[in-house]
Amino acid sequence: MDIEQNEDFIKIKDDLAQLGIKKGDDVLVHSAYKQLGPVDGGIETVIRAFLSLLGDEGTLLFPTLSFATVNPHPPVNNPLFDVRNTPACVGAMPNVFMKWDGVVRSMHPTHSVAALGARQKEYIKNHELDDEPVGPNSPFFKLGQWGGKVLFLGCSTDSNTSMHGVEEYAKAPYVLSPDTKRYILIDRQGNRTEKDYRYHYIGQRGYAQRYSRLEHIMKFQRGKVLSAECALVDCREMWKVGTEKIKQEPYYFVEKM
Helix, strand or coil, X not given: CCHHHCHHHHHHHHHHHHHCCCCCCXXXXXXXXXXXXXXXXXXXXXXXXXXXXXXXXXXXXXXCXXXXXXXXXXXXXXXXXXXXXXXXXXXXXXXXXXXXXXXXXXXXXXXXXXXXXXXXXXXXXXXXXXXXXXXXXXXXXXXXXXXXXXXXXXXXXCCXXXXXXXXXXXXXXXXXXXXXXXXXXXXXXXXXXXEEECCECCHXXXXXXXXHHHHHCCCCEEEEECCEEEEEEEHHHHHHHHHHXXXXXXXXXXXXC
């Protein structure tokens, strides 16, 4: 069947448009695929619906976080991240998308992002230069600078990796580790390097993240895509509001476990 005639493809596009996504947008998608319900054509239909709606001028991004899947590398005790092959640990859709024809993935051992579209190379450029997970060269930070949107597709707004970047930027006292961890990195050409990174230390300090509290202090657009409850937020505004709140109340987005 022609994808343009697929009823789920048409419905997904319509639902995304109703939420506020439009042609030319840059959209980062946190996803829980099963919440959509049965989809004719599966994940491929969903991704094609996004790409069709965004058009040639937009960019689609998925977090491809791998903090739980970086591979141990005997005999040395450093985790190994292969940008071509290390799977994401944040659901089915990112793992399909990162293998999609033409997709590029940023170079970071735990907080990479996959991108496809007009600004894909700009988004992933130089992420490897950051010493922390969501620093100023990360796609998450750039999305906020460039006026993109974050979509929570069937998942809680607590699943908001961009807020780690807000915490890092605002220098929240709990977010980063006091020490570093060394990772082995393999790029798309197979070149191997090693680099030390600070990492997120929220749980080790006894806190749980509560990023859904953003919805108490700024506007989220709510709606459904097929059967999935969704929320959409302007990323630039989120960084502004989140940064201001942390500077006023440093522990607003966490609570003691």
